[in-house]
Amino acid sequence: MASSYSELLDRSLTEVAGLVRTRQVSPVELVDASLERISAVDGQLSAYISVFEHEARQVAKASELMAMVGHDLGPLHGVPLALKDNVSVKGLRTTAGSRILGDWIPDHDATVTTRLRQAGAVFLGKLNMHEFAWGGTSQNPHYGTVRNPWNTERFPAGSSGGSGAAVASRMCFGAIGTDTGGSIRLPAAINGIAGLRPTYGRVSNHGIIPLAWSMDTAGPMARTVEDCALMFGAFAGHDPQDATTARVGTVDYMARLKEPVKGLRIGIVPGYFFHHLQPPVKHAVQAALKTLEGLGAEIVDVEIGHIHGNISAQLTVEAAEPSAYHQRWLRERPQDYGDDVRTLLEVGEMLLATHYVQAQRYRTLLRNEFMEAFRRVDAFICPTLPFTATRIGETKVVIEDGIEEDMLSAIMQYTGVPSLTGLPSLNVPCGFDDDGLPIGMxxxxxxxxxxxLFQIGASYQSVTDFHRRAPAI
Structure with a gap:
């Protein structure tokens, strides 16, 4: 990383937050370093749709003055973050990666935006994404194809592909993504960073353009589990403006990061979690389980009787609900959608009500099976997805036996389970394949x-270094 700021940019979000608090680094330095990095590499990655250079510098100057007089804005004081472009920022363009909202200027902040501001964050810009979050590649026909910083010929996954690429390539210290079927965890795994899908109802969706209402949630993406915990504490919790948020109290998410995993019971579903995946992924996740066993965790085999139906149910819900939201635009402005998204929305209109109802019934069944299993285990671990980053433009993937299959359904093999059940899940980097591409669990x-989840992830990262590696870009 050929920059005078390279050493600063390699520090974690938590580290730079501490440096600002002790006045060893100024928010202006952090923003200048990040903007320089964006200028140097985003031409290759297309991770940003909008960069708020003027606004970020102004906020950084104000944050620096506050720090100089001893006024602490919060845990993210002066830390440069970026937001997926379906998260509203008052007075600044929010496109959802679409042409339809290409000129939309929100008159309000999303609740997540407001809470991050209140915690002292500085916003660098809005991040590229799969159009309207409906897809897993981040090939955007309107704002450019997002590329993977570990290999720019490979995809960054999606739909929060810009968030994953920006964090991994040091263009921001943390980012907000949104996750419906895996859109935080997939790009986190593919780009070699940490990313959390919170419990459904833990985070407000107010001010976030929806994909599928009954599964959508926003979450943090950062280089370390600790960074995700610090960010998450700033915006998690009930919001009166979003009736779907739960009235369940939050906790100090940083408090348990150094607690050991000794005695924890970690469940695996042998017939599903380690079936139908590329060998490097299987080996990396199994090695991670061995590492956790070495730290004192117990690995427990668990049977989830109906887990094999999750991809069909996920695709049903994730087709029907977006088509309901987009119904008017799809009739009035069909030409303004990318071909892939328009096709998916048209397919969603063809589903029967019985399909949707049966998918929702399956969700209840699967959740009940997991809740019963949690009487025996504290958490589950599986691969985040069954393959590593494919080449840009490919719609098929080879997972085993040389057989090509549809990438959209294959990519959600594991992430669909928490999405359907509303359970929280965290991607943690756990290895690389022979081509140097990241693998996540x-x-x-x-x-x-x-x-x-933060406790388990942080414990794993305390004895491994996968999260410390950086792409060569």
Missing amino acids: QVIGKPFDEAL
Whole structure:
């Protein structure tokens, strides 16, 4: 990283937050470093749709003055973050990666935006994404194809592909993504960073353009589990403006990060979690389980009887609900959608009500099976997705036996389970394949027990270095 700021940019979000608090680094330095990095590499990655250079510098100057007089704005004081472009920022363009909202200027902040501001964050800009979050590649026909910083010929996954690429390439210290079927965890795994899908109802969706209402949630993406915990504490919790948020109290998510995993019971579903995946992924996740065993965790085999139906149910819900939201635009402005998204929305209109109802019934069944299993285990661990980053433009993937299959359904093999059940899940980097492409494992927890996921992830990262590696870009 050929920059005078390279050493600063390699520090974690938590580290730079501490440096600002002790006045060893100024918010202006952090923003200048980040903007320089964006200028240097985003031409290759297309991770940003909008960069708020003027606004970020102004806020950084104000944050610096506050720090100089000893006024602490919060845990993210002066830290440069970026937001996926379906998260509203008052007075600044929010496109959802679409042409339809290409000129939309919100008159309000999303609740997540407001709470991050209140915690002292500085927003660098809005991040590229799969159009309207409906897809897993982040090939955007309107704002450019997002590329993977580990290999720019490979995809960054999606739909929060810009968030994953920006964090991994040091263009921001943390980012907000949104996750419906895996859109935080997939790009986190593919780009080699941490990313949390919170419990459904833990985070407000107010001011966030929806994909599928019954599964959507926003969450943090950062280089370390600790960074995600610090960010998450700033915006999690009930919001009167969003009736779907739960009245369940939050906790200090940083407090348990150094607690050991000794005695924890980690569940695996052998017939599903380690079936139908590329060998490097299987080996990396199994090695991670061995590492956690070495730290004192117990690995427990668990049977989830109906887990194999999750991809069909996920695709049904994730087709029907977006088509309901987009119904008017799809009739009035069909030409303004990308071909892939328009096709998916048209397919969603063809589903029967019985399909949707049966998918919702399946969700209840699957959640009940997991809740019963949590009487025996504290968390589950599985791969985040069954393959590593494919080449840009490919719609098929080879997972085993040389057989090509549809990438959209294959990519959600593991992330669909927490999405359907509303459970929290955390991607943690756990290895690389022979081409140097990142591999992630998914830690799944009980409802509203994100703190335990952070505890497990941080414990793993305390004895591994996958999260410290950076792409060469």
